[in-house]
Amino acid sequence: MEGVDYLVDERKKAQFDVDAMKIVWAGSRHAFEVSDRISKLVAGDPAFRKDDRTMLPRKELFKNTLRKAAYAWKRIIELRLSEEEASKLRFYVDEPAFTDLHWGMFVPAIKGQGTDEQQQKWLPLAYKMQIIGCYAQTELGHGSNVQGLETTATFDPKTDEFIIHSPTLTSSKWWPGGLGKVSTHAVVYARLITDGKDQGVHGFIVQLRNLEDHNPLPGITLGDIGTKFGNGAYNTMDNGVLRFDHVRIPRDQMLMRVSQVTREGKYMQSDVPRQLVYGTMVYVRQTIVADASCALSRAVCIATRYSAVRRQFGSQNGGPETQVIDYKTQQSRLFPLLASAYAFRFVGEWLNWLYTDVTQKLQANDFSTLPEVHACTAGLKSLTTSATADGIEECRKLCGGHGYLCSSGLPELFAVYVPACTYEGDNIVLLLQVARFLMKTVSQLGTGKKPVGTIAYMGRVKYLMQCRSDAQNAVDWLKPSIVLEAFEARAARMSVACAQNLSKFANPEEGFAELAADLVEAAVAHCQLIVVSKFIEKLQQDIPGKGVKKQLEVLCGIYYLSLLHKYQGDFIATSCISPKQASLANDQLRALYSQVRPNAIALVDAFNYTDHYLGSILGCYDGNVYPKLYEAAWKDPLNESDIPDGYHEYIRPLLKQQLRAARL
Amino acid sequence: MEGVDYLVDERKKAQFDVDAMKIVWAGSRHAFEVSDRISKLVAGDPAFRKDDRTMLPRKELFKNTLRKAAYAWKRIIELRLSEEEASKLRFYVDEPAFTDLHWGMFVPAIKGQGTDEQQQKWLPLAYKMQIIGCYAQTELGHGSNVQGLETTATFDPKTDEFIIHSPTLTSSKWWPGGLGKVSTHAVVYARLITDGKDQGVHGFIVQLRNLEDHNPLPGITLGDIGTKFGNGAYNTMDNGVLRFDHVRIPRDQMLMRVSQVTREGKYMQSDVPRQLVYGTMVYVRQTIVADASCALSRAVCIATRYSAVRRQFGSQNGGPETQVIDYKTQQSRLFPLLASAYAFRFVGEWLNWLYTDVTQKLQANDFSTLPEVHACTAGLKSLTTSATADGIEECRKLCGGHGYLCSSGLPELFAVYVPACTYEGDNIVLLLQVARFLMKTVSQLGTGKKPVGTIAYMGRVKYLMQCRSDAQNAVDWLKPSIVLEAFEARAARMSVACAQNLSKFANPEEGFAELAADLVEAAVAHCQLIVVSKFIEKLQQDIPGKGVKKQLEVLCGIYYLSLLHKYQGDFIATSCISPKQASLANDQLRALYSQVRPNAIALVDAFNYTDHYLGSILGCYDGNVYPKLYEAAWKDPLNESDIPDGYHEYIRPLLKQQLRAARL
Structure with missing residues (x-):
């Protein structure tokens, strides 16, 4: 069966230039070429094998990591890799090791x-x-x-x-x-x-x-x-x-x-100036957001490919069953995650720009944007890591029972990812910092201090407090202006409502503590707006490649409309949109699912992940899942013998009613 | 430090009779006594030790399970345990084994x-x-x-x-x-x-x-x-x-x-009659719902106790920091899960009754309630297992970084629980079955066929489609009639809206496929109503014990108000409640958090879990967490020597710049 591509029909359906999308995903042709070359270098070197990792006892596992780290360093020296290439190599080795802390923190x-x-x-x-x-x-x-x-x-x-x-x-x-x-x-x-x-x-x-x-x-x-x-x-x-x-x-x-x-x-x-430390902080958080898009896109790649391979129910006259990717319930869980992977990629790209911008400002002793930058990076770290952790687990469930096998790659991806919600600032603590910034911004609105950057929309708070959405029919929800206004109005109104409730407390700190859960929700609304607006901004750029921009527009629509649906309580309760408009948005969302469906496999191919990096049988490029699952099973240590260790001591005495005499 | 109870002050705060609550949780005095006796028997027997489980390589782990299973059977015979006691013993041994399938399926x-x-x-x-x-x-x-x-x-x-x-x-x-x-x-x-x-x-x-x-x-x-x-x-x-x-x-x-x-x-x-198989199905699903309340309550017990032990921020004048359980953000995530554990316990108890009822009806060849029973058990299986899987992971995050250690017990609890979302009916597939039943019920409303059991409220659909909630102020949300009406109206309106949208399709099956995601949401609304109404019904019974009923009323309020807040989009979009009423409900929810706070530790003590069963250092009864964490670390195989295996091959050559010559 080697060499057969079971997803070839899916790949034929794509309505865009996958190679051009690969460049967009990587960020530049140069970035793509380095990634592509180094990932293949790692994938082709048996020293970096990792499919046995989930079976190794701790000491062997750890020793093996020491070996890989030393070997990677040796290769970096031998091949005279640049700093960029060396860092990519460590990335594609894909195994947490002491070198992460040495290079990344020490x-x-x-x-x-x-x-x-x-x-x-x-x-x-x-x-x-x-x-x-x-x-x-x-x-x-x-x-x-x-x-x-x-x-x-x-x-x-x-x-x-x-x-x-x-x-x-x-x-x-x-x-x-x-x-x-x-x-x-x-x-x-x-x-x-x-x-x-x-x-x-x-x-x-x-x-x-x-x-x-x-x-x-x-x-x-x-x-x-x-x-x-x-x-x-x-x-x-x-x-x-x-x-x-x-x-x-x-x-x-x-x-x-x-x-x-x-x-x-x-x-x-x-x-x-002490503020210089903020530069490092922006850098670290930008890295975390970029990592979120990597982790989520891996999970989505696995779940999307296997959803096209897997068939359940719907057989007509003894024909093949339906591909599970064709079920709307599967699409409504999977495609928003696919869209999120792209959304986080682009907001991470923007954070990269922000880091350069902040560094220049700091060098010029301009600290004016720091509070906004601090709040924005804190919020984006929190939002993207939480969504990614939940998203990986959702992808695992979307693979049905087989997602529970380590050979699916998803259990390890989840376990290795979740600490990101806690390290470098607990996600809830970070959202409270965002909320504090929002409350300060609201309190200064009358003072002539003009909100800048990602909080600039608050400068139009009067308008945003009373506007009504113009959406008249489903396709209106494809208009960026209508979408942005709804997200801005919702964020502004939730912040202002919190500020008003806070003002009822004699002691502001007590009020902040009491209303913390509401404040967190206002912070989330603000952060979602940032991601949505950066995705929309990305689409206002020139993006080459046949059909590439069109696909990204569909994904952008899925991203914001699925948020709008999930958080419709916020939008409707604050009267930003009417129940009818929410329902129209949901109709449009379903229509977009149908548009992305034929492109789904190509959109995950665009991540350009090798089977080695992906580390998942369910997600393998050729879709030949079942023979590979079957083969992998036999490698488990339990299968070293037909009769398990312990049979003579524990099973046989049980079957033969000789437990009384058995030494247990 | 042995014997000191670090949570003694928390326990003193309780405003109810914990021993009486233990009986309520167990279901009866008899059930409590059996559980208490058998759980202590298991906890006191070193043969059932499990704190090394997460460190064992697969073959050793499996062999150890064979030993425990054989030993458990030997003890069951020696002690002449009844079937009830034997099943409890296997439960408290708390290790998936072949015996589960032998007794539970074969x-x-x-x-x-x-x-x-x-x-x-x-x-x-x-x-x-x-x-x-x-x-x-x-x-x-x-x-x-x-x-x-x-x-x-x-x-x-x-x-x-x-x-x-x-x-x-x-x-x-x-x-x-x-x-x-x-x-x-x-x-x-x-x-x-x-x-x-x-x-x-x-x-x-x-x-x-x-x-x-x-x-x-x-x-x-x-x-x-x-x-x-x-x-x-x-x-x-x-x-x-x-x-x-x-x-x-x-x-x-x-x-x-x-x-x-x-x-x-x-x-x-x-x-x-083929319908007899439904009896078994109801039995199995009732077991799954009961297991959900066990798994969720274990996670909640760990997170609640550790939230009282752990302190972060808020130190005044060098005094101790604030217990994290006092933060509203912590409460708004933790207390709804505590309430859910109790809610699932009581709905499981009711399912137990339903099983008896159905069995009697089947024996009398009365199959009339089967469709309703089938939908109800399918929905409750889906709702409780999904909420429990998510809830365990949320509890892990609520423990901060230390929740990521296996010694917290939470990683294993999560990993061992999640398959429940997939086995015995995938949770989304089950919700679609519920939705099919709801659509059938709506379509038959004009025919004179009266909806029964958990769907009886659909008989009042005319009223429910046009009613407006009477809630005028926050405390109105403590009135069962107001709550039930809001949940019934929401469920009815979502079902009817789906039915209306379905009727626009020429081919009903196509419509069902296209609208599947909305149908799933309608099914969730229906299932949440069942859990809420069974909790409220439980409170209409006589419940002995000082303060016990009062505490359960608070938990019931937290359960339905946290759902109402989380799903406020449903309630407001369908005009069941106004944004103002949603906001009042949220105020009442916060007030209930303050009421449950002093009772939180006692409410998890009422689960009566031994430290052995809980299997968590963070959740240990005496709250003496840090010395125990410190001690446990040294048991890891990596700590068998100061110098790790692999130092001479991989670390020393790296440090000494001798990698070129090293064999890697």
Whole structure:
């Protein structure tokens, strides 16, 4: 059966140029070419095999990850890959490893918070991986609230050292990836104490392990925090626990770009603006949004292809059953996720631009847009990661029973993805930050301070509070102006309603706490508007390729109309649209499902994922699912013998009524 | 720290009699006493230890399950446990095993579909476990659609045998639990062929393995289908694959209660009404709903206790941070799930009554209520399992980062639960069946046929189509009449709207397919009404115990008001309630959160779960979470040595820049 394409008929149905769409998805021809080349390089190298990952016991799994990480580094050097190519290679190896933290957190922390001398000392070592570092912030008892950290770094002027110490059990560092077994160094966050005074949380470079034999240094307790959700998944990572018993480090290992401790023990601020850290934050969140579109698109690719392969019911006169992708219930769950994958891709692209823009402004000491940028990136991180986590699980369910097998790839994709909802800011905490910004914006509307960027629509609040939607028939819902006005009016009205309710409280903080759930809903409305408007903006650009723009318009329509349907309570309760208009929107949504149907397979082909990267039998490119599932089953360790281990001790005595005598 | 109760202050806050609530939760004093005794018996027996389960490699895990199953059976015999007690013991052992299928599917299939002689021959063997059986229905290419099965059973009149055969790869039996490695027998579903004619799908008792050495019999291929979602979880089960190569079985091994094949090969129906199978179906679905309340309550118990232990932000003047359970965002996510656990418990209790009622009616040849009962149980199965799967994951997120550790118990609880959304009827397929029943009911409204049972409200459709809610202020939403009317009006109007849209299609089946997504929403509205009304009915009974009824009233209010808020689009779009009334309902909901807050810990204590059954450090009874998490970490296999396996091969060469020479 090799070489047969079971989805060839589906691919023939496509009404657009798939190769052109691949470029749009990748962002540029260059990005496409690098991705395409590196993903095939990884897929073709048996050293990067991963189909056995969900079956390996923890120790073997972890050792295997160490092997892949070392091998990947070796290949990067041998092939003289550029930084971009090296990073793509790690991406397509698709296995969480200590290198993620080394390159993604340790190096940037030193770059962002270290002085020039510190960078000159540490970065060359890190770049060559002569040291391996991680980022030790969270503690057993302290996650989101960085200001609550308990680890102390007390300056000892006698020896010109800091004493790093874990005063309580809950102050144990807990969760940092790469910490448990691999890292030789860490950037450790601790409360700086000088002259008995608590100066707040600062970062310190601390060596954890001896570079000769890898043993933990004196006073340092290190370990892995145990098994995590899922088979394979994040169990390839040594998320760690770390305790300090009065560990001394030289004074110059405090990261001193923004504040310093002098030889005399005096605490000082430098003239480097603290706002510079926001640049890093925007960068990290942009990466998370881009990752969301990757993870969601993988799940959607699997579910879409298998929905075209799988048939259930509807057989006429003994003919084949109906492809499940032809059922409207399947379409109404699957196609909004396909549209979301594209929507998140484009909003991620826009965030990339925003990062460049913010960086330039920061360098020019222009901090005016920071609050808006902070709220916008916080909200988009929250919205896209929550939708992606739920979306992956929905895709798993859309594959029926077989989605529950690890060989479908979806269980591991889900398990490895969900932490994104919690790390880098818990999603609900982030939405509350967005809400705080919204309330501040509303309160300043009378002051002449003009809302900018993604919140600019609030400048038209008077109009938005009283407008009525013009939609007269279903196709009106394809007009960007009608759509944007409805989403803007809904967001504005929900924010204003919250502000009005807040004003009834004597104590604003109490009101904020009491109305938190409503505030979160207002924040979601605002964030959805951002994604919708960036998708619409994307379509106002020139997009080459036969039929490509048309397909994206259909997906954009599905994205906003499925949101409008799901949240119709918001739109109707705030009188932004009438029940009749909501019903027309729903009719239009169904019509768009029919339009996307023949293009569905081509639209997931445009992600250009290799079967290796996808890691799913259900999603394999050629659609030849069942023989592959059947073959894969026999690789399970349980199938090593016909008679299972334990038969003689436990099954046979049971069958033969000899349990009384059995040793159990 | 042993023996200290860190939640003692929380427990003191309770405003009701927790012991009385335990009886209400259990269903009766007798049920409570059996559960309490057996759960402690299991918890106290080290043979049933399960805290290592998520760390074991598949073969060890499976062997361990065989040991527990044999040991459980030995204890059941030694202690002369009653059937009720034995079933409770298996429940509290809390590990999916072949015995679930043997007792839950194989034995009932023979009882329900076997003739008296067949029962006399097979049941005694099964009761003593001299044979172990499973239920082989689904195939690699065929799940929900039983009529699409491909396995054949061809009668050979020459030898008086059936020839069981797998004609295609997709006809391989796939998924049956207990099939892969343990079962000696199976009830196999196959297309009966007599005299060249396809008589449809029937059940056959087939021996799979030799009872002396456990080898598969000639012509039979058996294996495990591979690793499934999650650590531990369903990987304790040998879900299997089975292929037949012309396997012959005697004619008397077709289950012949409802239809027979004679010695001459003539196919005949008996006079036993086919509707009898519905009794079993109601029984199975009632069990699934009861399981949903168990699974959801476990997750809620963990998340509630840990939300009281965990503190984040809000520290005033260096005092302790705020318990996260005091945040309204936490309450608005957690308390509706707590209320749902109770709601599902009571609707499960009612389904138990319904089963008795239906059984009596069937015995009296009264089949009149069957369509309503079928729709109602299908809908409740779908609603409760979907809400529970989502609810468990929500509880995991409510525990922050630590919920991602297997020691939180939540990852395994989720992974082991989610198949309930797919097995015994895919949840969306079931909702479409409900929708079909609703459309039929609407179409018959003019005919004088009076809707009965859970659909009786449709008899008042004229009133429900035009009524306006009387709610004038927030507390009006505590009045059952106002609530029921709103839920009835919403359900009726959504069904009628679907029926009207359907009537626009020339071909009703085409219309049903096109409008499927809307029909599913109408079905959900109907099912939510059932759960709400059964909760309200429960509260109209006499419920003893100080403050118990009051607490249940608060939970009932939270249940329906959180639904009303989440689905306000339905209620407002159909003009059942106004936006103002929706807002009042939301105010009342917030007030109820404050009322349940001091009782939250006691309300989860009322589930009476042992720490063993709960299987979660975050949810431990005494709230002493952090030392236990810390201790548990060191048990991970990765912590067996300070220096990880692979250091010398992969980490040291990396650090020492010696990768080129390394063998990778």
